[in-house]
Amino acid sequence: MQAFLHRFAEPTRGSGRLSAGTRTYTEAGREAADEDQARSQYAIPRGGARRASNWKSAATQTYTKVSREESDRDRATVGMSLLPR
Amino acid sequence: MLLVLSNSKDETADYLCTRIAAERLPFVRLDSDSVARKSSLVARGGEIRIRLSGREFSPRQISNVWYRRPEAIRVPRGGDGGERRHAAEEWAAALEGFLSLIPRSRWMNHPASNASASLKLEQLVRARRLGFGVPRTLLTQNEGEVRKFWSECDGRVVVKPVSDGRIRGTRDRLVYTNVLQKRHLDSLEDVRNCPTLFQEKIEKIADVRVTAVGDRLIAISMVGSKRDEVDIRRENMSGVKYRELEVPGRTARKLVAMMRGYGLRFGAFDFGVRPDGSWVFFELNPNGQWAWLDEAANARIAGRLIEEFFHG
Numbered sequence: 001m002q003a004f005l006h007r008f009a010e011p012t013r014g015s016g017r018l019s020a021g022t023r024t025y026t027e028a029g030r031e032a033a034d035e036d037q038a039r040s041q042y043a044i045p046r047g048g049a050r051r052a053s054n055w056k057s058a059a060t061q062t063y064t065k066v067s068r069e070e071s072d073r074d075r076a077t078v079g080m081s082l083l084p085r
Numbered sequence: 086m087l088l089v090l091s092n093s094k095d096e097t098a099d100y101l102c103t104r105i106a107a108e109r110l111p112f113v114r115l116d117s118d119s120v121a122r123k124s125s126l127v128a129r130g131g132e133i134r135i136r137l138s139g140r141e142f143s144p145r146q147i148s149n150v151w152y153r154r155p156e157a158i159r160v161p162r163g164g165d166g167g168e169r170r171h172a173a174e175e176w177a178a179a180l181e182g183f184l185s186l187i188p189r190s191r192w193m194n195h196p197a198s199n200a201s202a203s204l205k206l207e208q209l210v211r212a213r214r215l216g217f218g219v220p221r222t223l224l225t226q227n228e229g230e231v232r233k234f235w236s237e238c239d240g241r242v243v244v245k246p247v248s249d250g251r252i253r254g255t256r257d258r259l260v261y262t263n264v265l266q267k268r269h270l271d272s273l274e275d276v277r278n279c280p281t282l283f284q285e286k287i288e289k290i291a292d293v294r295v296t297a298v299g300d301r302l303i304a305i306s307m308v309g310s311k312r313d314e315v316d317i318r319r320e321n322m323s324g325v326k327y328r329e330l331e332v333p334g335r336t337a338r339k340l341v342a343m344m345r346g347y348g349l350r351f352g353a354f355d356f357g358v359r360p361d362g363s364w365v366f367f368e369l370n371p372n373g374q375w376a377w378l379d380e381a382a383n384a385r386i387a388g389r390l391i392e393e394f395f396h397g
Contacts, residue, residue, distance in 0.1 A: 012257045
């Protein structure tokens with residue numbers, strides 16, 4: 001799906017790292033890293049279809065025993081992880 | 086003992102760890118991509134210990150955690166993919182058991198605090214409540230609303246990501262802050278597809294990055310080489326002129342209040358400075374980058390972090 005914002009997408013220029021030889025920070029070093037890490041935790045689940053369907057099934061109370069177990073685990077861990085999964 | 090949580094490619098962690106080692110201060114680094122190869126955990130009789138870099142630690146011995154860029158745990162290759170993923174989950178859960186016994190006040194920052202401080206729309210509401218100037222803002226999927234907002238702002242509008250500007254794919258792309266041109270108003274149909282963030286374009290004479298370490302604020306003004314550039318990150322930030330400056334007293338108090346409100350010990354704030362000298366709040370990055378400012382502007386942030394971790 002294309003969003004309006006995607007019209008403005010530009011190729012990235014840097015590796016996102018401090019280049020080892022020159023010890024110079026690239027633009028991407030700031031751009032990429034400022035935002036992404038903080039959002040990876042404690043957020044609305046952004047996994048694939050399987051996880052999404054678990055959430056849906058949990059909400060509608062129509063899950064099977066197996067999917068309920070998975071949903072319970074997801075619900076418990078999405079809000080509590082200290083490390084990215 | 087400082088525990089550095091990151092990954093082995095994090096050069097900002099390399100940069101600070103080199104400084105800490107040179108000062109012979111105690112730290113241990115845990116990289117998410119090598120922890121499964123280089124460490125072991127044992128929990129017995131109510132005690133959890135981790136063996137890392139040839140030494141063994143309990144959570145009680147960790148005086149500070151620097152939460153940098155840990156990624157998903159990687160386990161050594163081999164065997165079934167599903168089993169590897171499961172083993173990685175086991176590793177993560179075991180490590181989290183260890184980490185969860187370290188009091189939250191010792192984290193910079195605790196991931197829960199990072200997450201709560203990372204939502205741009207909520208930040209703007211909070212900033213306004215604290216008395217910061219903030220740009221007029223519209224998030225919408227309605228084309229008519231965009232045109233109305235453009236008129237209200239006299240045609241001075243920018244469009245920017247509300248989450249992260251990076252689009253990952255075969256070739257990564259990035260969305261900066263962009264000026265909304267009049268021609269865009271003729272075809273806004275894809276605004277319907279996704280909530281889109283528009284803001285009044287602030288007339289600014291400089292950008293300011295304030296890096297907060299505890300209650301200490303390091304403010305660096307940045308002026309791009311192109312006049313009227315809305316996003317100075319373009320062009321690899323080449324030609325940007327840096328200068329350290331004092332944070333006005335009232336702004337400093339609001340920043341400290343915002344940090345405390347989110348439970349942060351570290352934060353990177355972005356402001357624009359208007360021609361009349363007033364500051365406009367753009368956003369907060371609770372785990373933002375900072376080391377480039379040490380290099381480009383002699384900001385001495387590494388020194389402030391070391392003070393906070395070891396002498397605070």
